[in-house]
Amino acid sequence: MINKCKAFLSNYKVKWFGRFIYYLLILLLLFFMYGFNDASAGSYIYNDF
């Protein structure tokens, strides 16, 4: 069973689809959070050092 799962997850098409969904989700979340505005997530903490 575990081997079957491993084989399924290492399939090229599954990997490609998984990554596509992952990127799409990030883009959708960014759109929901910021809309068409430029990001205002603040400066980086370590830029001060």
Next chain:
Amino acid sequence: MTPYGSFSFFIIIAFLLAPAVILGLKGKKFHSYNIFATVIALAIIFSSSFSESVALIAFTIWQVLLIKAYIAYRKKANSGTVFCLAVIFSILPLTISKLLPYFNQSNWVGFLGISYLTFKGTQLIMETRDGLIKKDISIIRLLYFILFFPTISSGPIDRFRRFDKYMEAEITQEQYKLLLYDGINKIFRGFLYKFIIGYSINHYFIANLGFISQSSFQDHLLYMYGYSMYLFFDFAGYSNFAIGVSYIMGVKSPENFNSPFISRNIKDFWNRWHMSLSFWFRDYVYMRFIFWITKKKWIKNRNSISNLGYILLFLLMGVWHGLEIQYIAYGIYHALLMVLYNSFERFNKKHKWWPQNKFTHVIAIIITFHFVCFGFYIFAGQLIK
């Protein structure tokens, strides 16, 4: 313009690096184009502040002259005094920049990324002294290494010999394709960390702690964990952007984070958190100190030398963050943790008090996590200001 601070920055970078991607995918050399892209990106980053632009140019000339002069000198002689002077001169602009605000002076020396550029310059002098850099470095290569724009504001701090290897290497189409995929993946992870998780922690959790917490103690406790997470996602997000853009430019910049919150102990933590900085301090402060003290034979006990090295390293790291009391306290706190862990490790080697199994491994992670979060609580200036 703050690097990776807004979506417009990413759009500009996408246009700027498009020719590099096309060249890379066709298997052609693209470093000359990337040097041109670096000049344009630097102009965009520093265009908003004339004083910072002037400071950056002056700083770069200073460092290049110093490095070139020391490489030329090292071919003929190897005096310790000259080496010390070269290191002092190399860190002088950074020191002045850190001190000026405390004398109510405007910081005319400082600019975005001065610390990280100083680390690179000082590293070159130290490696020249060690005989690791023997041949003369061309001005273009030196400038490209110091001013490499993806990592200019907050690292990761690359090493010249590593960077030079990528300049010399001929990247095939297939190799570049993998680098490009990895780079894009890292940039998306950066968006997830900085713009989604980090932003949400800061705006929806930390900013509303007054409404969430029931007591002052709970408020401080929640702030400690919230700020620790925010700091990680903010800095790891930046690092992912910087490394991702470097990959697209054909340079594998070093990693800065490796799941730091699953560290087994404080030593392990510093091998996982802000790695390029902690390795820099390990190689150029701690190791040198140990070597120097051992050579002079002032202290014979190896454990004491090691503990003194940790104290020096973390005090310097604390002071580097700033002369504010919370940063110095943060340095002392981590120095103390390292010394205590060092002693515990020696004790445990003898007495086998803490067994090594899965259960103790999980317990060790939980304990380390809480100690680390308390460190960030100090760092945030919540314990002492």
